[in-house]
Amino acid sequence: MSTVPDPIAARLATLGAGFNLPEVQALYEPLLARQPTLGVLKLDSQRYGAHARQVLDVYRPAVETTAPRPLLLFFHGGGFIRGDKAHKANIGWHFARQGIVTLLPNYRLAPEHRWPAGPEDVAAALAWAREQAPALGADPARIFLMGESAGAAHVAAASLMKRFGVQGLRGAILASGPYNARLERLSRAAFGIATPDPRNDAYFGTDDAQALAAMSIVDQIDAAPFPLLISYAERDLLQMQVQAGELFARLSGNHGFAPELRCIRHHNHFSQTLAVNTGDDSLSGPVLDFIGRHSG
Numbered sequence: 001m002s003t004v005p006d007p008i009a010a011r012l013a014t015l016g017a018g019f020n021l022p023e024v025q026a027l028y029e030p031l032l033a034r035q036p037t038l039g040v041l042k043l044d045s046q047r048y049g050a051h052a053r054q055v056l057d058v059y060r061p062a063v064e065t066t067a068p069r070p071l072l073l074f075f076h077g078g079g080f081i082r083g084d085k086a087h088k089a090n091i092g093w094h095f096a097r098q099g100i101v102t103l104l105p106n107y108r109l110a111p112e113h114r115w116p117a118g119p120e121d122v123a124a125a126l127a128w129a130r131e132q133a134p135a136l137g138a139d140p141a142r143i144f145l146m147g148e149s150a151g152a153a154h155v156a157a158a159s160l161m162k163r164f165g166v167q168g169l170r171g172a173i174l175a176s177g178p179y180n181a182r183l184e185r186l187s188r189a190a191f192g193i194a195t196p197d198p199r200n201d202a203y204f205g206t207d208d209a210q211a212l213a214a215m216s217i218v219d220q221i222d223a224a225p226f227p228l229l230i231s232y233a234e235r236d237l238l239q240m241q242v243q244a245g246e247l248f249a250r251l252s253g254n255h256g257f258a259p260e261l262r263c264i265r266h267h268n269h270f271s272q273t274l275a276v277n278t279g280d281d282s283l284s285g286p287v288l289d290f291i292g293r294h295s296g
Contacts, residue, residue, distance in 0.1 A: 003280045004266045012271055017235040024270040031278040032090055039063065040096040048105065048128035049121065056105035056125055057085050059092030060136055068139035070170070070295040071101045073125055077149025077176075077273075080110045080118070080203035088148075094277035094284055100291065101138040103129055107154065110203035115215045116164070118154030118203075122147075123164045142295045145172040146287065148273050149240075150199075152177025153217065156247070160221045171227035171294045173287055176240040176269055179247045182212040182219070184239055191239040218243075218250045225251075228259040229290045231283065235268035262286050 002009065008027060015023055043058040061069065074091045076083040085104040095102040107121035122145065133140035145166075147155035152174040158164045159172050178184060181204045188195055196206070204215050213219045228251065232244040244261070251257035264272045264282050272283045281288075 002266055003282055003285075004275070005280070008271075008275075008280075009266045012235065012266055012268055015235075015268060017237060017268055019237070020268065021270045024268065024274060028271070028274040028278065032274070035090055035093060035277045036097065037093045040093055042092070046128075046132075048125045051108055053106045053108050054121060054124065055085075056103050056128070057089075057092060058136060059096035059102040059104070060138075061096055061099055061101070065137065068134070068142070069099055069101050069137055070142040070144065070291055071103065071129055071133055071136070071138035071140075072144045072146060072291065073103045073105060073122075073129055075105060075107065075122060075125075075145070075147035075151030075154055077147070077151050078109070079199035080150045080153075081199060082109065083150070088273060090277040091273065095288075097277075098288055101133075101136050107151075110199075114202075115204050116157065118150070119158035119161070119164045122154050122158035123166050126158075126166060141168070142170050143168075144170055144291055144295075146175070147173075147177060148175040149177060149269065150203075153179060156217045157220075159226070160217055160223045160251075162222050166223075169226055171229065171290060173229045173231070173290060174244075174247070175231045175264075175272065175283065176233055176236050177243070178239060179217040179243045180219070182209050182216045183243065183246070185209045185212055187239070191237075191242075193239065218247055221250060221255050225255065225257045227290070227294045228257060229262065229286065230259050231262040231264055231272075231286065233264045233267040233269055233272045235266075237269045240269060260290065 045055040092102045105125040108117045130140045145155045276284045
């Protein structure tokens with residue numbers, strides 16, 4: 001049964017699968033203005049690196065417990081060139097209210113910082129989280145990574161490519177990410193992507209498509225299998241739907257993974273994360289279920 005309110009579901013159906021972030025933000029603004037935050041302690045802008053963007057916010061349950069809690073790092077989207085942890089505060093409030101210590105990092109952005117700055121920052125934030133986990137009431141051995149859109153690409157690269165040194169995760173959640181930069185370059189007309197592409201060109205550069213293979217996650221997977229949840233929205237941007245399927249197929253068919261694959265019904269690329277902590281558990285429900293099954 002859907003938890004999307006009928007008026008919002010109807011509006012999302014009208015908006016469809018295009019780039020409609022301002023309209024979707026306006027739709028959720030009243031709901032997020034009254035989202036629940038009680039029972040959560042927030043620590044702002046803890047530094048995990050030297051760059052001004054290498055900071056993170058900590059959301060943790062106010063109730064103390066003798067048993068360390070699982071820890072989730074959530075990386076925002078923004079097409080590699082924009083985005084801020086403050087725009088996804090609802091993620092922090094919600095998962096902390098569910099008993100999970102939740103960290104929302106910022107990371108360096110293109111064009112000032114190109115590939116592989118994103119996965120490097122994921123690895124740096126993870127190292128900080130492991131070191132600080134006991135002080136935050138979290139278990140450093142029960143850490144999950146999650147990203148949406150560009151953040152999902154960064155999490156995927158960091159966790160699926162051994163070069164970034166990310167090991168020992170309990171699991172990762174990838175929500176509507178791009179995982180094949182080469183494919184996006186070759187298929188711009190099919191995906192409706194502009195040329196020049198202000199996102200990928202800024203982050204991956206403008207070398208020929210073959211050179212992009214070295215930066216395309218699906219072509220560079222070499223990590224040992226671990227629990228993974230891949231999701232996409234029913235009304236997602238077309239390239240995100242295709243790339244979720246491609247990543248699932250590559251991991252399952254070629255690399256010994258058994259990833260879970262979920263379609264987030266009624267939602268589009270932007271609404272699925274904005275809906276978190278508004279009473280709509282379309283995305284947060286599967287994420288909580290995944291963390292619960294893999295954090296024991």
